Amino acid sequence: MSIIVLIIVLICIVFLIQSIRYRLITLPVMRYFKRALPKLTQTEQEAMEAGDTWWDSQLFSGRPDWQKWHQIDTPKLNNEEQAFIDNELDRLLSMLDEQQIRHNKDLPEAVWAYLKENGFFAFIIPKKFGGREFSAQANSTIVAKIASKSLSTAVTVMVPNSLGPAELLLHYGTPEQQQNWLPKLASGDALPCFALTALEAGSDAGAISDFGVICKKAYNGEEVLGIELTWSKRYITLAPVANVLGLAFKAYDPDCLLGNKQALGITCALIPTSHEGVKTGPRHNPLDQGFMNGTTQGKHVFIPLEWVIGGRAGIGKGWRMLVSCLSAGRGISLPALSAGTAHLCTRTTSAYSQIREQFGHPIAEFEGVQESLARIVGFTYSIEACRQTTAQAIDMNKSPAVITAIAKYHLTEMSRIVMNDALDIHGGKGIQKGPNNYLANNYTGIPISITVEGANILTRNLMIFGQGATRCHPYIFKEIKLIQQSEGTACVRDFDKLLMAHIQHTSINIIKVVWLGLSRGHGIPVGISGPTQVYYKKLNWLSVCLSVCADVAMLKLGGELKRKEMLSARLGDVLSHLYLASCVLKKYEHDGRQQGDMKAVNYAIAYHLKAGFDALNDFIENFTNRFVAQIMKRACYMFGHGAKGPSDYMVTDLSKSILNDKSARERVSHLCSVQSNSAVALVEQAYLKYKAxxxxxxxxxxxxxxxxxxxxxxxxxxxxxxxxxxxxxxxxxxxxxxxxxxxxxxxxxxxxx
Structure with a gap:
C-alpha cells in the first residue's frame, strides 16, 4: 500500500513540476516569442513551405555530418547526355557567331531551326511527351558550354528549360494540359515565355497589379466560366517570338462564382499568343545582347477556366507554384551562365598571360598578374563545384530555396570578379570589340544574370538568411507556426516540447562554440583524413558560431531582424561561404582527390573561410547591443579565428601550376568551347605552340x-x-x-x- 501511495505522490510531483514549468517558463516564453519573432504572412508561409532544406540545414544547425555529405552521389552524366554534348551540342557551337547574333539582335534562322529540331528546348520534358528528359546536371552543363561561346544563345536555351510553362505543367498541370502542351513544347512547335515582372512589381512579385476577374462569357459559341484578364508585363525573355504565353496575375471573384472568397490570390495561366486580345509589344535591348526580350499586354482578354495551370484547382496557387519552381532558374540556369563565363576566362587568360610578353618576360611571371590569375582559377573551381553540387540537389528532387539563392547570388558575383580580373590581365586586348575579343560579350552580359530571378541585393539581404533563419533552423519555423495559433493546452504542450529541445540544442552549441574557440577549431573530430582535414575542422567551428549567433540575434532582435538587413545579410554570408566551401571539398573528394587540383582547393577554401569569418566578425562588431556583442565575440573566438585568406605562396603556387599542369588546366576550364577558327581557338593554339x-x-x-x-x-x-x-x-x-x-x-x- 505504501508503494502505491509513493507512486501516486511521485506522479503528483511530476505533474506539479510540469505545471509550474508551463506557467513560469513555457507560457511567458511563448508570449515573448509571439511578440518578438517575426509574424509570417500567408505569402511568406507559402514560400517557406514550398521549398526544401538540404545540406544548408546541417550547416545552420552547427552539426554538419561530413560523412553523409560525401555519401551523396558524384555528379555525372549518363551516356545519352554525354552523346548529346559530344554531337548535337558540338554541332550547335560550331554554328554560333556571337558577333553576328548581337549585330542582328537575333539568332540566325538556321540556329532557331536546329534548336527546335534537336530538342534544345525540351531538356526537362519527359520522353513520353517527346522530350529529352535530361538531368539537371546535363541541363546545367549544356547551358554553361553554350554560354562560353554565345551568351545570347545560352539565355535563349535556358528559359524554356527553367521557370516557364513546361516546368509548371510538369508539376502542377492537369493530365489534359500536359497531353496538349508538352509534346508541342518538346518539338518546338510551341515556343514559350513566362510573364511575371510588371512595371510596378519586380522582385516583389506579390505586388503585381495584373488581374483576372472570374466571369461567364461566350467562348466557341457557348457561355462558359472563365477569367477576364488585364495585364502589362515587361522584361519577358522570348516574348517577341513566343507563341504560348505563361502569365501570372491576381485572380478575383467579385460575384462569388467559385465560392465565398473574392480575392483568390496569384494564379498562373497558359495562353496562345494568337488568342484574341493578346498583344506582343516592342522589344527591349538588354545591353546589346542578341536574345529576345520584350513586353506583352492584354486588356479584358477572356480565357476559359481550363487554361489556368492546374485547372480550377490551380486558381490562387500561383505563388506556391512559382516559389517551388524558381529553383530551376536559380539553381541551374544562372549558375550555368556564371560557370560558362568563368571557364572561358580561365582558359583564355591563362593562355594569354603566357604568350603575352612585356619587359622580356611572359606577363604570367609578374606577381601582380599572378594574383589576379590565381583568383580567376580559384574562383572558377569554386563556381564549378557549386554549380555541380546544386544541380545534384535538384536531381535528387530537392527544391532547396536557400541553397539555390546562395548559388545565384555568389556565383554571379564571383563570375563578375573573375571577368574583371580577366579584363585587367588582357588590358587593351579585352576592350577592343570585334571577332577577336572573346571576353567583351560575356562582360556586358554579366549584369543581366545579376538582375534576374530577384536582383542580387534582394537575394543577399532578404532571401538567404531571411529564409535560412526560419527554414534551416531545426526549431524556429515550427515555433513560429505554433505561436501564431491559439494558446490552447495542446498548443502549449507542443510548444513546450519544442522549447525544451531548442534550449538543449542551443546549450550544446554554446558549449561547443566555447570549446572550439579555445581550441581554434581543433576540439572535435571530423572523421576526414588527409590534407583537407584542417578545413573541415575550421568549417565545423564556423558552423557552430553561425548557429549560436543566429539564435542570439533572433532572440534579442526578433522581428526587427527582418529590417536589420545589413546584419542579417552578414549571417547569410556566413551560411553562403560554409556551403561554397562544402561544395569545393565535395568536388575534390568526388574527383578522386586529384593532386593537381589541390592548389585550387587550398586557394578556394582559404578565401571562403576568411570571407565567412570576416562576415561573422562584421555581424558581431555591428550588433545593436554591445554587451551581447562582446559576449558573442568572446564565446566564438576569444583568441581570434586565424582565417587569413590565400597567402602569397598559395597565389604563386596556383598561378604557376595552372600554366604547367595541362590536366589541371583542362579540368578547371573544361566547359569552355574551343571551336576551330574561333578567337578562343587562336589563343589556345598559340599557347600550346608557345609551351611546345x-x-x-x-x-x-x-x-x-x-x-x-x-x-x-x-x-x-x-x-x-x-x-x-x-x-x-x-x-x-x-x-x-x-x-x-x-x-x-x-x-x-x-x-x-
Whole structure:
C-alpha cells in the first residue's frame, strides 16, 4: 500500500513540476516569442513551405555530418547526355557567331531551326511527351558550354528549360494540359515565355497589379466560366517570338462564382499568343545582347477556366507554384551562365598571360598578374563545384530555396570578379570589340544574370538568411507556426516540447562554440583524413558560431531582424561561404582527390573561410547591443579565428601550376568551347605552340645574349633564320619558333575597323 501511495505522490510531483514549468517558463516564453519573432504572412508561409532544406540545414544547425555529405552521389552524366554534348551540342557551337547574333539582335534562322529540331528546348520534358528528359546536371552543363561561346544563345536555351510553362505543367498541370502542351513544347512547335515582372512589381512579385476577374462569357459559341484578364508585363525573355504565353496575375471573384472568397490570390495561366486580345509589344535591348526580350499586354482578354495551370484547382496557387519552381532558374540556369563565363576566362587568360610578353618576360611571371590569375582559377573551381553540387540537389528532387539563392547570388558575383580580373590581365586586348575579343560579350552580359530571378541585393539581404533563419533552423519555423495559433493546452504542450529541445540544442552549441574557440577549431573530430582535414575542422567551428549567433540575434532582435538587413545579410554570408566551401571539398573528394587540383582547393577554401569569418566578425562588431556583442565575440573566438585568406605562396603556387599542369588546366576550364577558327581557338593554339617551343626559346635567347645575332632593324623571323645559319638552331627548330611567334602575334592582335 505504501508503494502505491509513493507512486501516486511521485506522479503528483511530476505533474506539479510540469505545471509550474508551463506557467513560469513555457507560457511567458511563448508570449515573448509571439511578440518578438517575426509574424509570417500567408505569402511568406507559402514560400517557406514550398521549398526544401538540404545540406544548408546541417550547416545552420552547427552539426554538419561530413560523412553523409560525401555519401551523396558524384555528379555525372549518363551516356545519352554525354552523346548529346559530344554531337548535337558540338554541332550547335560550331554554328554560333556571337558577333553576328548581337549585330542582328537575333539568332540566325538556321540556329532557331536546329534548336527546335534537336530538342534544345525540351531538356526537362519527359520522353513520353517527346522530350529529352535530361538531368539537371546535363541541363546545367549544356547551358554553361553554350554560354562560353554565345551568351545570347545560352539565355535563349535556358528559359524554356527553367521557370516557364513546361516546368509548371510538369508539376502542377492537369493530365489534359500536359497531353496538349508538352509534346508541342518538346518539338518546338510551341515556343514559350513566362510573364511575371510588371512595371510596378519586380522582385516583389506579390505586388503585381495584373488581374483576372472570374466571369461567364461566350467562348466557341457557348457561355462558359472563365477569367477576364488585364495585364502589362515587361522584361519577358522570348516574348517577341513566343507563341504560348505563361502569365501570372491576381485572380478575383467579385460575384462569388467559385465560392465565398473574392480575392483568390496569384494564379498562373497558359495562353496562345494568337488568342484574341493578346498583344506582343516592342522589344527591349538588354545591353546589346542578341536574345529576345520584350513586353506583352492584354486588356479584358477572356480565357476559359481550363487554361489556368492546374485547372480550377490551380486558381490562387500561383505563388506556391512559382516559389517551388524558381529553383530551376536559380539553381541551374544562372549558375550555368556564371560557370560558362568563368571557364572561358580561365582558359583564355591563362593562355594569354603566357604568350603575352612585356619587359622580356611572359606577363604570367609578374606577381601582380599572378594574383589576379590565381583568383580567376580559384574562383572558377569554386563556381564549378557549386554549380555541380546544386544541380545534384535538384536531381535528387530537392527544391532547396536557400541553397539555390546562395548559388545565384555568389556565383554571379564571383563570375563578375573573375571577368574583371580577366579584363585587367588582357588590358587593351579585352576592350577592343570585334571577332577577336572573346571576353567583351560575356562582360556586358554579366549584369543581366545579376538582375534576374530577384536582383542580387534582394537575394543577399532578404532571401538567404531571411529564409535560412526560419527554414534551416531545426526549431524556429515550427515555433513560429505554433505561436501564431491559439494558446490552447495542446498548443502549449507542443510548444513546450519544442522549447525544451531548442534550449538543449542551443546549450550544446554554446558549449561547443566555447570549446572550439579555445581550441581554434581543433576540439572535435571530423572523421576526414588527409590534407583537407584542417578545413573541415575550421568549417565545423564556423558552423557552430553561425548557429549560436543566429539564435542570439533572433532572440534579442526578433522581428526587427527582418529590417536589420545589413546584419542579417552578414549571417547569410556566413551560411553562403560554409556551403561554397562544402561544395569545393565535395568536388575534390568526388574527383578522386586529384593532386593537381589541390592548389585550387587550398586557394578556394582559404578565401571562403576568411570571407565567412570576416562576415561573422562584421555581424558581431555591428550588433545593436554591445554587451551581447562582446559576449558573442568572446564565446566564438576569444583568441581570434586565424582565417587569413590565400597567402602569397598559395597565389604563386596556383598561378604557376595552372600554366604547367595541362590536366589541371583542362579540368578547371573544361566547359569552355574551343571551336576551330574561333578567337578562343587562336589563343589556345598559340599557347600550346608557345609551351611546345619553350626549350627552343631558351636556346634562342641564349644565342641573343651572346651578342651574335642582335640587330635592332631585323624582324623576329630574320633573327631566327640568322640563328639557324649560325647553327644555334636546327631548321625544324627555327620553323617551329617562327610558327609559334606568328601564332602568338595573331592571338594578341585586336580587330580594326
Amino acid at each position: 617551343t619553350l626549350p627552343i626559346r631558351i636556346k634562342f635567347s641564349q644565342w641573343q645574349k651572346n651578342d651574335k645575332g642582335y640587330c635592332y632593324d631585323k624582324a623576329f623571323a630574320d633573327l631566327v633564320m640568322l640563328a639557324q645559319s649560325e647553327q644555334a638552331l636546327s631548321k625544324e627548330e627555327a620553323k617551329s619558333l617562327i610558327n609559334a611567334h606568328e601564332a602568338c602575334l595573331k592571338a594578341i592582335s585586336v580587330d580594326i575597323f
